[in-house]
Amino acid sequence: MITMFLVLSIVFMLMRLLPTDTYFGGRSDSMSDTVKENILKQLGLFDPWYVQLGNFWKKLLLHGDLGESIVIQQGAKCVDLIIPKAKWSFQFGAIAMIFQMLIGYSMGVMMARWKGRFFDSLGNLYILLINALPAAVYFLFIQIYVSKALGLPMLFERYNPVSRILPILCLSLGGIASNAMWMRRYMVDQMNLDYIRLARAKGMTSSQVAFRHVMRNAFIPMAQSLPTTLLFTISGSLYVESLFSIPGMGGLLITSIQRQDNTMVQAMVLLYSAISVIGLLLGDIMMMICDPRISLTKKGGSR
Amino acid sequence: MKKWIALLLAFAMMSAVFAGCGKTGGGTGNVIGGQGSAAATSAENINEKQVVKLLYHSEISDWNPLHPSSASTWANWIDSLVEYDNFGLCQPCLAESWTKESFVYIDEKGDEKEGQRWIFKLREGIRWQNYDGSFYGEEEVIAEDWVTTAKWILNPANGARTADLLFDFIGAEKYFKDMQQFEDGVIDTEPDFATVGMKAVSKYELSMELTKACPYFLSRLTYNWGYPTCAKFLEEQGDRFGTNNKTILYCGAFLCKEWEQNSYYIEERNPEYWDIEDIHVERIENLYNAEANTLAPQALLRGDVTYADIPTTQIDEWLRDPEKAKLIRPNRPGSYSYFYLINCMPTYDEKKIDGYQLSHAQWIAAANNLNFRKSLFWGLDRIRAISCYDPYTPETYELRTITPENFCAADGKDFTDFDELKEFTEQSQYQVEKACEYRDKAIEELTAQGVTFPIVAYMPYMTDSSQVELAQVVSQQIENDLGSDYIKFVLEGYPSTDYLAITRRAGNYSFMMSYWGPDYADPETWTDPFNLGQAYNYWWHLDGMATQTDENDPDGRKGRREYDETYWKNFPYSDMVREASAEVNDLSKRYHAFAKVEAYLLDNAVVMPLGTLGGCGYLSSYMNPFESQFAPFGMSEDRYKYQVVMKTPMDTETYLEKLPIWEAERADRIAKAQAEGRDY
Numbered sequence: 012m013i014t015m016f017l018v019l020s021i022v023f024m025l026m027r028l029l030p031t032d033t034y035f036g037g038r039s040d041s042m043s044d045t046v047k048e049n050i051l052k053q054l055g056l057f058d059p060w061y062v063q064l065g066n067f068w069k070k071l072l073l074h075g076d077l078g079e080s081i082v083i084q085q086g087a088k089c090v091d092l093i094i095p096k097a098k099w100s101f102q103f104g105a106i107a108m109i110f111q112m113l114i115g116y117s118m119g120v121m122m123a124r125w126k127g128r129f130f131d132s133l134g135n136l137y138i139l140l141i142n143a144l145p146a147a148v149y150f151l152f153i154q155i156y157v158s159k160a161l162g163l164p165m166l167f168e169r170y171n172p173v174s175r176i177l178p179i180l181c182l183s184l185g186g187i188a189s190n191a192m193w194m195r196r197y198m199v200d201q202m203n204l205d206y207i208r209l210a211r212a213k214g215m216t217s218s219q220v221a222f223r224h225v226m227r228n229a230f231i232p233m234a235q236s237l238p239t240t241l242l243f244t245i246s247g248s249l250y251v252e253s254l255f256s257i258p259g260m261g262g263l264l265i266t267s268i269q270r271q272d273n274t275m276v277q278a279m280v281l282l283y284s285a286i287s288v289i290g291l292l293l294g295d296i297m298m299m300i301c302d303p304r305i306s307l308t309k310k311g312g313s314r
Numbered sequence: 315m316k317k318w319i320a321l322l323l324a325f326a327m328m329s330a331v332f333a334g335c336g337k338t339g340g341g342t343g344n345v346i347g348g349q350g351s352a353a354a355t356s357a358e359n360i361n362e363k364q365v366v367k368l369l370y371h372s373e374i375s376d377w378n379p380l381h382p383s384s385a386s387t388w389a390n391w392i393d394s395l396v397e398y399d400n401f402g403l404c405q406p407c408l409a410e411s412w413t414k415e416s417f418v419y420i421d422e423k424g425d426e427k428e429g430q431r432w433i434f435k436l437r438e439g440i441r442w443q444n445y446d447g448s449f450y451g452e453e454e455v456i457a458e459d460w461v462t463t464a465k466w467i468l469n470p471a472n473g474a475r476t477a478d479l480l481f482d483f484i485g486a487e488k489y490f491k492d493m494q495q496f497e498d499g500v501i502d503t504e505p506d507f508a509t510v511g512m513k514a515v516s517k518y519e520l521s522m523e524l525t526k527a528c529p530y531f532l533s534r535l536t537y538n539w540g541y542p543t544c545a546k547f548l549e550e551q552g553d554r555f556g557t558n559n560k561t562i563l564y565c566g567a568f569l570c571k572e573w574e575q576n577s578y579y580i581e582e583r584n585p586e587y588w589d590i591e592d593i594h595v596e597r598i599e600n601l602y603n604a605e606a607n608t609l610a611p612q613a614l615l616r617g618d619v620t621y622a623d624i625p626t627t628q629i630d631e632w633l634r635d636p637e638k639a640k641l642i643r644p645n646r647p648g649s650y651s652y653f654y655l656i657n658c659m660p661t662y663d664e665k666k667i668d669g670y671q672l673s674h675a676q677w678i679a680a681a682n683n684l685n686f687r688k689s690l691f692w693g694l695d696r697i698r699a700i701s702c703y704d705p706y707t708p709e710t711y712e713l714r715t716i717t718p719e720n721f722c723a724a725d726g727k728d729f730t731d732f733d734e735l736k737e738f739t740e741q742s743q744y745q746v747e748k749a750c751e752y753r754d755k756a757i758e759e760l761t762a763q764g765v766t767f768p769i770v771a772y773m774p775y776m777t778d779s780s781q782v783e784l785a786q787v788v789s790q791q792i793e794n795d796l797g798s799d800y801i802k803f804v805l806e807g808y809p810s811t812d813y814l815a816i817t818r819r820a821g822n823y824s825f826m827m828s829y830w831g832p833d834y835a836d837p838e839t840w841t842d843p844f845n846l847g848q849a850y851n852y853w854w855h856l857d858g859m860a861t862q863t864d865e866n867d868p869d870g871r872k873g874r875r876e877y878d879e880t881y882w883k884n885f886p887y888s889d890m891v892r893e894a895s896a897e898v899n900d901l902s903k904r905y906h907a908f909a910k911v912e913a914y915l916l917d918n919a920v921v922m923p924l925g926t927l928g929g930c931g932y933l934s935s936y937m938n939p940f941e942s943q944f945a946p947f948g949m950s951e952d953r954y955k956y957q958v959v960m961k962t963p964m965d966t967e968t969y970l971e972k973l974p975i976w977e978a979e980r981a982d983r984i985a986k987a988q989a990e991g992r993d994y
Contacts, residue, residue, distance in 0.1 A: 029812070030812055030815045030816070031876070032812060032814070032815040032819070033812065035475060038475055038476075039814070039815070039819075040814075040819075040830075040843065040848065040849065041833060041842060042475065042478060043478035043481065044847075044872075044875040045477075045478065045481075045487070045490070045491070046474075046475065046477045046478040047875065049470045049473060049477070049490075049494065050473045050475065052470075052494075053470065053471065053472075053473035054473070082375065083373070083375060084373060084374070084375050084376075084377075084557075084575075085375060085376050085377075085378060085381060086377070086378060086381075086553075086556065086557050087557050087558075092575075095575055095576070096576065166603065166609070169577060252604065253604040253605060254605070256602075256603045256604045256605055256609075257604075258575070258576030258577060258602060258604075262604075269811045270811075271812075
């Protein structure tokens with residue numbers, strides 16, 4: 012809560028330091044001073060900073076009101092602008108995340124299982140390629156050539172479900188690579204630990220060991236980031252969304268800052284900081300669920 | 315559908331027969347759109363499907379017709395009192411006719427003044443409609459609706475960006491300021507709107523009273539402050555008014571039937587429109603696409619859009635392919651005038667860039683030297699500069715005056731052809747020899763003053779635009795022609811966000827390119843940027859140009875709010891503009907006086923005309939540019955009245971063939987209107 016308060020207040024103050032010309036639309040050069048000053052006054056920009064900040068918090072806390080957009084879509088409630096966009100981004104992001112987890116984790120598990128063998132090398136090649144090539148290169152490749160080869164539309168079309176395949180593919184590729192890489196790494200780490208050797212020595216089959224012990228333990232460090240990643244899919248992907256023309260959130264924050272839509276910037280900063288805080292909390296809870304050794308409440312005694 | 319086309323064709327043929335009789339221009343004379351222009355689309359080239367398809371890349375930011383200053387989204391949804399025809403002449407729209415007269419009024423100081431009263435007789439029986447075409451109760455478009463608009467705009471609480479456009483209405487500015495004070499609690503009684511010179515005389519008669527005669531008043535009416543608003547609806551909607559397609563009322567040619575944010579909006583022809591015979595387009599489909607500009611050319615080839623700008627980088631490819639070359643044509647020169655400025659109030663950091671030291675003192679000394687300024691004026695190669703925007707026909711876009719061609723005319727002559735401007739228009743403004751003569755004189759004079767060479771000029775440019783190339787080409791060209799030991803340009807790029815606020819307005823440059831667009835149909839509009847109160851070149855700061863004074867001096871005017879808080883008087887340019895604009899009856903006299911003002915500006919070489927870069931380049935379009943309503947300001951060109959969708963996009967050959975026909979027709983009509991003493 013304190014983090015959110017500080018972040019929002021600082022951003023609020025910084026936005027007030029910018030030049031005022033954007034508030035006058037295209038008429039900055041020809042508008043009379045009387046009208047200019049009136050516009051700034053109506054926006055409350057002539058009040059001392061603590062009054063402005065106070066008003067902002069009062070409105071937010073008492074009425075839950077984030078205000079209205081002043082540039083992007085004049086007069087529209089910020090929330091009404093953000094929610095439809097966030098829905099799109101979340102839809103794509105969440106589906107992509109499912110693929111990232113399903114394919115990424117199973118790839119990592121298999122790579123660790125057959126470490127040093129052909130599948131492992133193939134997987135490593137994929138990870139290396141995805142990480143080494145700039146995303147723009149393979150996104151464009153997919154949009155232009157893969158769409159042609161498979162006969163898929165180059166752009167997202169709302170009522171054409173097939174058109175969602177390529178954007179989701181693009182969104183998944185990076186995540187698959189990193190999920191596989193970390194899964195493999197943590198599993199390899201675990202496999203060399205003593206308790207695994209003991210389990211093997213006790214006569215457990217290697218697949219039993221891999222799934223009951225290695226994978227479960229390897230998953231713990233990754234569990235923490237899952238909720239944050241899932242929640243942050245609503246922020247959208249700037250590049251993929253603009254490439255495939257998806258009406259999502261990607262770029263909305265940047266546009267709002269560039270066009271100096273203060274209320275929009277505040278609304279989005281609030282949203283993102285809330286996501287970070289909630290995501291971290293959920294992450295801790297996830298860790299607790301996965302790992303019985305971790306507890307959120309203090310346990311007395313044992314040392 | 316088929317029936318309608320048959321009817322359309324029949325009408326076309328009939329009008330062709332009639333139009334063919336009295337026509338003087340060339341062409342076959344088959345006319346549907348374009349109000350009898352020989353440049354209109356011939357019947358055989360009319361598309362069966364009258365559907366316009368467009369891509370847009372940024373969401374509609376202003377739905378409120380009362381608020382925006384530049385949005386044209388609803389240009390087709392609401393009509394104004396007057397509108398432009400396809401030759402650029404004002405004609406009746408919601409007003410059927412009008413009269414104007416002078417009258418005497420007592421101003422705030424108690425002095426007797428001569429004002430001007432316009433009375434508009436409205437078209438009767440036009441009813442307000444909802445987005446779906448249903449009537450909004452029994453509400454008609456009446457005179458009171460314009461009063462509602464003015465009242466809203468002049469209420470400071472609404473923060474309208476257009477309030478100052480009404481300040482020359484009697485009592486308007488005082489009302490606005492009084493309302494501010496009332497809002498702040500300084501005064502107790504709410505000011506009475508009846509003191510403002512905008513009144514409904516009767517249901518269908520609207521009176522507008524101006525503090526002084528305004529010869530170009532009609533052209534101002536096509537701005538959004540001149541659009542009607544239904545008071546009942548405004549009150550009913552409250553805060554929701556003008557936030558989407560359902561919270562505005564319609565009385566125009568199209569209805570915005572569907573809109574989904576970041577997705578699409580669909581406009582359909584309004585079957586109840588009063589002038590439906592002139593509306594040929596049935597449907598306008600606007601599809602959202604974040605990459606609209608990049609994709610439009612490909613989409614056009616597939617037949618998915620009606621219009622596409624061809625990016626400069628792709629023109630070559632399109633022109634080389636014979637099939638594609640048939641689909642494109644040059645853009646009609648835009649109405650924005652681009653020019654180079656010499657800054658007389660430098661504020662940039664006096665830093666060292668690439669080994670060259672920026673110095674205010676050095677630049678001010680140079681800028682104060684007329685010969686130095688003239689050496690740049692005559693030493694700038696305009697054609698080469700414009701080539702950065704259009705390498706194929708740069709001459710088309712060259713300007714030798716600030717006022718562009720085809721803007722206004724008197725005595726059968728275009729403003730730019732007036733004798734006063736001959737010195738600048740009848741010869742190329744790129745004459746190296748002449749420039750070098752001025753350079754030599756400047757070196758002599760400046761050296762005597764102890765100024766060192768080269769003069770270091772700071773030139774900012776916008777990084778994400780064609781300005782990058784322009785800045786390089788222009789700086790190298792001038793340095794090559796005049797010598798880099800005479801002038802050395804130091805370039806620095808700035809992002810597009812707040813570009814003008816950071817560079818030009820702040821005085822953060824020595825020499826840079828900028829532009830101005832007209833606000834109304836009068837040469838006075840082109841004097842605005844260089845006058846006191848504007849942030850262009852601050853040339854009242856030149857030695858001996860004007861007298862500095864303070865805010866207590868009644869004659870003093872502020873340099874520019876926020877950027878130049880000094881006060882000035884006796885600025886000859888200001889005085890000349892005031893004198894020229896005092897002539898309100900004899901248009902010919904008035905225009906010639908403004909031509910003199912412009913000659914004075916150019917002669918001082920503080921600004922150098924460049925071209926109409928805004929409309930540079932090629933495009934592909936199924937619409938005929940000579941049919942569209944034409945005006946260099948307002949929203950006329952976004953209206954679909956008179957236009958038809960063609961079977962194939964217009965090619966370059968046809969465009970070049972039709973352009974002079976249209977220009978001749980336009981000149982003809984203007985001359986006729988002037989001869990008849992008609993307002994246009």
